[in-house]
Amino acid sequence: MKTKYNRRDFISAAAIAGGGIAVGAPYFSFADDGKPAILGGSKAKADSFTNWPLFNETEERALIDVLKSGKWGRLNGKVVAGFEGEYAKLLGVNHSLGVSSGTSALYTILGALDVGPGDEVIMPVYTFIATYNVAVLNYALPIFVDTDIESFQIDSTKVESAIGPQTKVLMPVHIGGSPFNIDHFLQIADKHNLPLIEDACQAHMAEWKGKKVGSFGLAGAFSFQSSKNLNCAEGGAITSNNADFIKTCYNFHNQGQGGTTTSFGTGTGTRGTNLRLTEFQGNILLAQMTRLREQAATRDRNARYLTSLLNEIEGIEPAKLYEGTTAGAYHLYMFRYLKEGFGGLSRDKFIKALQAEGIPCSQGYGQMNKDEYVTGLAKNKHYLKIYGEKRMQEWLEQNECPQNDKLTSEQSVWFLQYMLLGNQSDMDKIAAAIKKIKKYAKQINSL
Incomplete structure (x- = not known):
């Protein structure tokens, strides 16, 4: 069964997988026998990402x-x-x-x-x-x-x-x-x-x-x-x-x-x-x-480096920044996963394999316009009094968003901001994990 996470659900799950080292911790090498962890190999990142929040x-x-x-x-x-x-x-x-x-x-x-x-x-x-x-x-x-x-x-x-x-x-x-x-x-x-x-x-x-x-x-x-x-x-x-x-x-x-x-x-x-x-x-x-300025600079620097690594992997498309962007906050690091570049491996299996590597991730937001919590507004008694049944039905039809449907159902993947507070080697491990999954995508798909 496909599981959908909103941002706060993911935070709770990621905290379990991601608690532990201080910002700027030294690089720890890992034994890589070539296999993804989901197939019995070593994790790309055996140690944990930075805890959040940071305080003293x-x-x-x-x-x-x-x-x-x-x-x-x-x-x-x-x-x-x-x-x-x-x-x-x-x-x-x-x-x-x-x-x-x-x-x-x-x-x-x-x-x-x-x-x-x-x-x-x-x-x-x-x-x-x-x-x-x-x-x-x-x-x-x-x-x-x-x-x-x-x-x-x-x-x-x-x-x-x-x-x-x-x-x-x-x-x-x-x-x-x-x-x-x-x-x-x-x-x-x-x-x-x-x-x-x-x-x-x-x-x-x-x-x-x-x-x-x-x-x-x-x-x-x-x-x-x-x-x-x-x-x-x-x-x-x-x-x-x-x-x-x-x-x-x-x-x-x-x-x-x-x-x-x-x-x-x-x-x-x-x-x-x-x-x-x-x-x-x-x-x-x-x-x-x-600490805000220093943390913001660290996230932006690591995110840009990670983007340079992921741009080299066919099937991974980091979220585009518009031309006027001079600094990103990177509360989320977002990228598109295109299964065609991974031999048809589904996004769900890709995410599961990446999590097994010690890399917390999720598929992010879903289709809010189709969520029962939102569509139920069309039958809300107060809204029917204000807008009328015809307008509320038009509103439902007006809310079709095909590009968002494609993004959320097939492609979107998130990392959270605390993952960008480490050092460059953490970004290398994220990219290494994805490369291992790509190399063994056929075997993972058969699980």
């Missing part, structure tokens, strides 16, 4: 400092505000706002834009479910756009055909930490007078033409969930160069109230909720940020 006394001190201060929430503390200033500086934006999760960041942004029933939000079909959820929480209609199969990103050439009179916002995602085609999206947003929201939840420190992602649209959304390249277990941030907009976001995430402390006045706007970041989270993030 810096994080311990950050927690204790907040604990002893007695000021644990942002409304009576100063740590979160300090983090927001440092994060804005790091990303080269005028403002940032800490919130309780990446989902909260997106939800706050849509709330500040007053997205609601009858509105449509354009998004990729290849993304984590949170991108969909924030639109549905506002009773807006998520409009899926097919995937550029070579880059794994939303296909910007198909966006304009998805725009209609009810389109309220463009919300593409920097999937895996690689930038989507930002220049093209900026042109589309300007042409149709639509706000561009960057879902950058996986893209800490990624760059487009030398500028950090999250600084191009009206706002960017980042996640600090425990698997992320910058993390505090759960948390998020909004970035923007628009002072009025970030103020509206602050009001929304603070029960509709303005200022920096709890207000019992009339507030601002018409809606709000509590999505505040705690002082504990803010200080952990400041501690984690002390």
Whole structure:
């Protein structure tokens, strides 16, 4: 039976296979008798990849400092505000706002834009479910756009055909930490007078033409969930160069109230909720940020080296980076597996063989537009009241994404970010494992 993993399921499984050595550990040679491990040979990587998250006394001190201060929430503390200033500086934006999760960041942004029933939000079909959820929480209609199969990103050439009179916002995602085609999206947003929201939840420190992602649209959304390249277990941030907009976001995430402390006045706007970041989270993030630049550079360097190795293997196609990409975040290292280059060996058997080599991997996201959780929206009583049965049926038919179907059902393979925090020899072992599998693909296929 084929097993599908979402990103967080894979993280749990990969942690078991991947816990153990420190960043920069020395190269350990392995005995290679030529056979893949799944056929009884030696593993390509007998030792483990780097643990995640990485922490030391810096994080311990950050927690204790907040604990002893007695000021644990942002409304009576100063740590979160300090983090927001440092994060804005790091990303080269005028403002940032800490919130309780990446989902909260997106939800706050849509709330500040007053997205609601009858509105449509354009998004990729290849993304984590949170991108969909924030639109549905506002009773807006998520409009899926097919995937550029070579880059794994939303296909910007198909966006304009998805725009209609009810389109309220463009919300593409920097999937895996690689930038989507930002220049093209900026042109589309300007042409149709639509706000561009960057879902950058996986893209800490990624760059487009030398500028950090999250600084191009009206706002960017980042996640600090425990698997992320910058993390505090759960948390998020909004970035923007628009002072009025970030103020509206602050009001929304603070029960509709303005200022920096709890207000019992009339507030601002018409809606709000509590999505505040705690002082504990803010200080952990400041501690984690002390390593962020170095870790980002290591991932980018190792990913580019790994790509150079995998480009030499017929049947392996690393995800394409768009021309404007000057740095990838590599929260995910994504590549296409083309079974024709491996004698017809199925992707499932390839993944199983690669895992046996000590290389954690998964097939990644599935077909969200066909998932029962999503298609059930067409029968949701609230959506039927708002949009009507005819529009919801049209919506189901509109959500066909053939390129994404092909990518997710046959080709996509993921590695996670912590696998890129080791040294060059780790990348050599990944490539060696794939080469062994290719050499013995016929025998593996017969298992």
